Amino acid sequence: MRNVSRSVAARRGRPPSSMPLPGIAALRRGVTFLLRRAFTLDVRALAVFRVALGLAMIVDSLQILPWLYKLIGDDSVSPRWLSVFSHSYFSLLNSSGDAWFVTLIFALYYLTALAIIVGFHANTALLAAFVLYSSVQHANYYIDSGATVLLKMYLLWAAFLPVSARWSLDAALRPRPPQAQAEVFSISSAVLVAQIAMLYLMSFALKTGADWHEGSALEKVIRYQMAMIEPWVTGLLAYPALLKFLTYFALGLELVAPLLILLGGWPRLLGMLLLIGMHVGFDLFLALGAFPTVAIAGLLVLIPTQVWNLRKRRFAEGLVLFCDSSPRSERSVRLVRSWLCLDGLELQPFSRDPRAAALHAASGSWVLRSAQDQRLTGGDVLIELVRHSPFKPLGYVLGLRPLRSLLKWTFARAARHRAGVDAALPAYHPPFWRLPYLSEITVLVLAIGALGSNLLTARNDFSRVPGYVSALGLMQDWRMFAPLVGKQSGWLVAEGHTYSGRAVEPYQYLVHGRTEISYERPRKPNAFLGGERWRKYVEAAAYDSNLSRFFAGYLCHYWARRQSDAFQSIKLFYFEEFEGSPAQMRVLYEGTCPSYNF
Incomplete structure (x- = not known):
């Protein structure tokens, strides 16, 4: 009967009830096409993103490393009891704040960064890096910045994407390399693209003040945010029309560029390049720490497939x-081909070429047949491969006589101990935690909370942020210079008086190792304060009486641990400029050294 009804419906020109209407089918195809355009990522761009992310981790850590034990740990400006009291975020450093444990956390952090760069167990390394980086960030909440939040989110989302499908140790060490996959379209790719787009769209939406709509925001940043600008930038105040244009351009770009990104293809490339240019400009104008580096690393994942397909000839073709x-020899060869990006290199067994087989029997090494039908062995193979890779200049450096001799000696020793060299290659184990459907559901749940927190924090509605988002520190707030440009800026001066009658500057002693007191306006305030992280801490202490009192006690403690002449009293002054007026001095703390249990 069902078949009869279908045929009758067809004769009457009506589609069967179980078949989709043509309009619905077309709509479905259109929506699918748009979603794929918006949220598809190229695996080669993911590989570039992976390397850039590992490098950004190292660049960001350099903001802390010179003062590691002063900023992180129990003997720092943010000991465990203060961090736990201030917030309830997860951190491995809540279990111990000893110097050895802080050192261990940072050593593991750098190992994960290296593993991410070379693509060794990359997804597991990214997840571990997220945990380690979150632990460091949450150990001192006062030095938190936009770079730390953004880098943490990129590490999390990248852990669920095939970032090691190309140009990685993982790709080379797989027993059976996966079939070539040029693009990725999944929940994880959609979340990463949405994260990038929301960063700029939320920043645009929050800039509702008159400073932006009148075009005076950038001028006010230069005039009033003296702790965040480079000294040479003040010369731009002589060009108000240029500053007004740049203000409107930056504001419009934050709206238009994300829309271009969601269009995919060449529009995405245009949006990506415009945003990279904006961040390069920010880095020249403002002292923003690692934020431009992290933001640019994230944007590189948007390089569309069309760009990669422009290259007509493959490397080493x-x-x-x-x-x-x-199997071990094949893995060694795939490793070299993957690291040098030699996608055009052809692999053949020795049985296919008698001359190559004879050379291998004599030397024990690989044999390379060049485009001129020459046969190369030993170190000359590596030199020739590098010359045909994206790292061509390095090939000519390796061809210099001392390095060439060293390579020949190394390859000769490796040929004599080939079994040991092959056995030293690590085995590949797929991430046990990346179950196909479970990982995508996990990303979706995390993304709903993390990306949704943008809307809640924009309305200052922190009570409705899900508990898991708060515990993992996934909340986001991208209101840089929004809704208005802050019109106050300042710097800290500390004055310690020892029992012997000396007057020294304990804050400068902490950060720079000098003791001279100066109340003059510093020429480079950000450098004077010790960089972005110290500036964040000082600004927090300037408006928190409990923290400023604690900080005074820490300065006394730090001085007493290193000098025999202890402080009898200490003063903390904050010099604040408001709307370009002369600096006003506020006393943050004055009296004897507060006693705290460090």
Whole structure:
């Protein structure tokens, strides 16, 4: 009967009830097309993103490393009891604040950064880096910045994407390399693209003040945010029309560029390049720490497939590398091909070329057949491969006589101990925690809370932020210079009086190792304060009486641990400029050294 009804419906020109209407089918295809355009990522761009993310981790850590034990740990400006009292975020450093444990956390952090760069167990390394980085960030909440939040989110989302599908140790060490996959379209890719777009869209939406709509925001940043600008930038105040144009351009770009990104293809490339240019400009104008570096690293994941397909000739095309058919030897060859990005290199067994087989029997090394039909062995193979890779200049450096001799000696020793060299290659183990459907559901749940927190924090509605978002520190707030540009800025001066009658500057002693007191306006306030992280801490202490009292006690403690002449009293002054007026001095603390249990 069902078949009869279908045929009758067809004769009457009506589609069967179980078949989608043509309009619905077209709508479905259109929506699918738009979603794929918006949220598809190229695996080669993911590989570039992975390397850039690992480098950004190192760059960001340099903001803390010179003062590591002064900013993090029990003997720092943010000991465990103060951090736990201030917030309830998860941190491994809540279990111990000893110097050895802080050192261990940072050593593991750098190891994960290296693993991410080379693509060794990259997804597991990214997840571990997220935990380690969150632990460091949450150990001192007062030095938190936009760079720390953004880098943490990129580490989390990247852990669920195939970032090591190309140009990685993982890709080379797989027993059976996966089939070539050019693009990724998944919940994880959609979340990462949405994270990038929301960063700029929320920043645009929050800039509701008159400073932005009148075009005076950038001028006011230069005039009033003296702790955040580079000294040379004040010369731009002589060009108000230029500053007004740049203000409107930056505001419009934060709206238009995310829309271009969601269009995919060439529009995405245009949006990406415009945003990279904006961040380069920010880095030249403002002292923003690692934020421009982290933001640019994230934008590189948007390089569309069309750009990669512009390259007509593959690297090392026309070269043939001969090797034996053992699994370990094949892994070694794939490792070199992957690291040097030699997608055009052809691999063949020695049995296909008698001359290559004879050379291998004599030297024990790989044999490379060049485009001119020459046979190369030993270190010359690596030199020739590097010359045909994206790192061509390095190949000519390796070809210099001392380095060439060293390579030949190294390859000769490796040929004599080939079994040991092959055995030293690590085995590949797929991430046990990346179950196909479970990982995507996990990303979706985390993304709903993390990206949704943008809307809640924009309305200062922190009570409705989900508990897991708060515990993991996934809350986001992108209101830089919004809704208005802050019109006050300042710097800290500390004055310690010892029992012997000396007057010294304990804050400068803490940060720079000098003791001279100066009340003059510093020429480079950000450098005077010790960089972005110290500036964040000082600004927090300037408006928190309990923290400023604690900080005074820490300065006394730090001085007493290193000098025999202890402080009898200490003063903390904050010099604040408001709307360009002469600096006003506020006393943050004055009296004897507060006693705290460090």
